[in-house]
Amino acid sequence: PEEQTFALIKPDAAKTHKDEIMRRVKEAGFSISKVKEQALTREMAAHFYKDHEGKPFYEELVNFMTQGPSVIMVLSKENAVEEWRKLMGPTNPEDAKKTSPKSIRAQFAHDILSNAVHGSSNIEHAERSIQFAFGELDAD
Ligand code: CMP
Secondary structure, eight states, rough: OOOEEEEEEEEHHHEEEEEHHHHHHHHHTTTEEEEEEEEHHHHHHHTTTTGGSSSTHHHHHHHHSSSSEEEEEEEEEEEEEHHHHHHHHHOOOOOOHOOOTSHHHHHHSSSSOOOOOEEOSSSSHHHHHHHHSSSSSOOO
């Protein structure tokens, strides 16, 4: 069955690699059901990264994510949550280069913080983030 995930091209990559990343997304068989370009507010960043609150990198993460426009997307595909995480590759580009050299992070991430893309880790988070970003849940 078709599934939806929440995906985001972060400010570092949105500036320089937006078209290339969107091309990779489509090439991998995702449909881009929704897309908008906007700088995250601190409230939005706090919502998407609730699970990381209190971690040593949290403030740095929120500052980074609110510094400029991101490309915010809803991606649809069979098994979309897991498939998008695979296409992104591991959080740390050093790991990504070793284990998944064709992944987006291996190719476009600068470091563990400025790592080009984000994706929800499970369906519940995906639904929550889609709802928050686009204000509605898709029925299909
Ligand atoms: P993301 O997949 O968006 O989810 C959490 C984000 O926190 C992660 O990508 C990185 O941008 C950031 N992050 C995770 N671990 C670290 C770390 N050790 N140092 C700095 N940033 C981190």
